[in-house]
Amino acid sequence: MILSSPSIVLKKHPSKFVGCCLANPAEDGSGIQQLEHLILTDGYRAVRFNPYLWPSGQQMTNDIGKVMFSKAGELGVPVGFMCMKGLNLHISEIEKLCTEFPKTVVSFSFLQTSYVSSLFLLTSRMTKNLVLSQLLELSRFPQVYVKFSALFRVSRNPFPYEDLSPxxxxxxxxxxxxxxxxxxxxxxxxxxxGYKEAKEAVSLIANQVPLSSSDLEWIMGKTGVQLFHGQWVAS
Known part of the structure; x- marks a missing residue:
């Protein structure tokens, strides 16, 4: 489980939890030192970039954003992008950062980047196909990972959401x-x-693809272990 708020459980249960902090893009640059402290001292293992926290008129590719993105790579922590209004609004920024800093690993939430949350069912097919295409094109960057998540929000069908197999x-x-x-x-x-059923849904969806047992093992645990450098023990 990835924790998004400070908690003593990070130190008590290091093999079970990974802390994810939020980047502070303040213009005075204070967020850079904060990021280092959260990772090196408090034990956080990931950071999120929320483009809507950047000062008005500025993008994640400004000087502060580049320094923080590069610093994340130096410290070995992946960067997640919170594109809650759509990947298409920030794709050029993300591509520029990935191009300039190939050592920084990136992790996307499938729901947050491909679709506009609760507006999914109201979004035109053309828009959804465009944004999905943009996400898939990011696979050209070897440092990019994707989370297959929030299936109940994306699917048009009830559990086990088998319409998501394509x-x-x-x-x-x-x-x-x-x-x-x-x-x-x-x-x-x-x-x-339910949590148990959500986990089972992935196996049922994978059977429809179909995926090999090896591929399913990666999706259900080994990829996370690889992403966080063995921080977790796959089970």
Whole structure:
């Protein structure tokens, strides 16, 4: 599980939890030292870039953004992008950062980057296809990983969301199973189908593709272990 807020559990259970902090793009550059402190002292192992926190009129590719993105690579922590209004609004920034700093690993949430959250069912097919295409094209960057997550939000069908099998097939075909990982979307999934069922859904969807048992092992654990340098023990 990835924690997005400070917690003593990071130190008590280092093999079970990975802390994810939020980048502070303040113009005075204070966020750079904050990032180093959170990673080197507090034990966080990932950072999120929220483009809507950047000062008005500025992008994630400004000087502060570049320094923080590069610093994440130096410290060995992946960067996640919170493109809640659509990947298409920030794709050029992301491509520029990945191009200039190939050593910085990037992790995308499938839901956050491919679709506009609760507006998914209202989004035109043309727009959805365009954004999905943009996401798949990012596979040209070897440092990019993708989370197959929040299935209940993306699917038009109830559990086990088997209509998503073509999408999983596209992700694996483009990125490789060793760059795709399941995201539970806990705790929100509990009120939908339940954590256990959400996990089972991925296996059922994979059977429709079909994927090999080796590919499924990567998606359900080995990719996460690889991404966080063995921080977790695959189970």
């Amino acid at each position: 999408l999983l097939a596209q992700l694996v075909s483009s990125f490789g199973a060793n760059h795709v990982m399941w995201g539970s979307d806990f705790p929100f999934v509990v009120k939908e189908c």
